[in-house]
Amino acid sequence: MAKKLKSVILFSEWKRSLVRLSLEQKGMLLDALLDYPDKGDPAFDDPLLDTVWLFIGNTLSENERKYEETSKKRSEAGKRGNKKRWGATDDIANIANATDDIANIAISKSKSISKSTDTKVSDSNSAEALPPTPKSRFSPPDVETVKSYFAEKGGTEAQAIRFHAYYESNGWKVGRNPMKNWKAAASGWISRDRDEAKKANAPRNRAFMASRPAEEAENAKNFLADAARRRPLKKQ
Structure with a gap:
């Protein structure tokens, strides 16, 4: 069943039809526009408002028809996609x-x-x-559920969005196998991000100097300090 339109779009081309209306008439027309999704076309006592609404109502009806067609197509496409991905x-x-x-x-x-x-x-x-109870089928989480779980485990919203987008794109598979526990995969994702962040922030130069013998490190410092003095003078 197609979704019912719950909003109204205002078109700039209507402005030409509203120029001669008074503020009171414009207010009545606005009320009718806001009530249109629930009540449909209004019945005005003012002939001028009836004339203006004839033009506006046709635009609204056409927009509502297109909205219902789009909603129906999206619903049918979603059903076909779910049937193809998760089985008949x-x-x-x-x-x-x-x-x-x-x-x-x-x-x-x-x-x-x-x-x-x-x-x-x-x-x-x-x-x-008694026969064994059938195992429940894996159901992929939506992005809001993933965000909530990442926040609970100390992750960030950006990590949650990347995690959901990655597995949504590959059909929620781990390697070539279907995923069974997305929370376990999410915890591993957070841990790997933390390890990568630690490696990126590690002071490489300090680790390099610390790995050398103290005497050799000290000589290396002196060698760098005297580099300018050892540079040969240019011939005049």
Whole structure:
């Protein structure tokens, strides 16, 4: 079902039609524009307002029609994309039916256990008869959920946006395999960013001098300090 338009766009071309209206008439016209999404075309007692609205109403109707068509196309495209990415809706229906079957088996076994004289044997048979519960399908988070999780773990909003954009673009896969736990991937993402930031901010020159013997480092300093004095003089 297409979304209903909840706003009104004002067009500059209407200005020519409003020049001869009084402030009171313009105010009534503005009220009608604001009520249009919920009430539709107004009924004016003023013939001049009716004439002006005939022009404005046609523009609004055409804009609303285009909006509904665009919303419908986007909705259908989203359904096709979800079906292609996460599987057909028949799979979801099959999982729901399997869950109902499990519930029915459990109820049936519960009744048979209550009629049995040996409770332990009945419990064992019931456990063996129940099929395993189907695993829940991975559902990718939206960007706001990712932002909230990154903030909770000490990450930034920029990191959350990059994380969501990266995995949204590759279909939420880790390597070639589908992702199973996006929070674990997000924690690893934050840790790697911190490690890279530490490496980038590490004082390289200080680490280089510290790695050399003290006497050699001191000689290197003297060598650099005397460089100007050792430079040969230009011939005059």
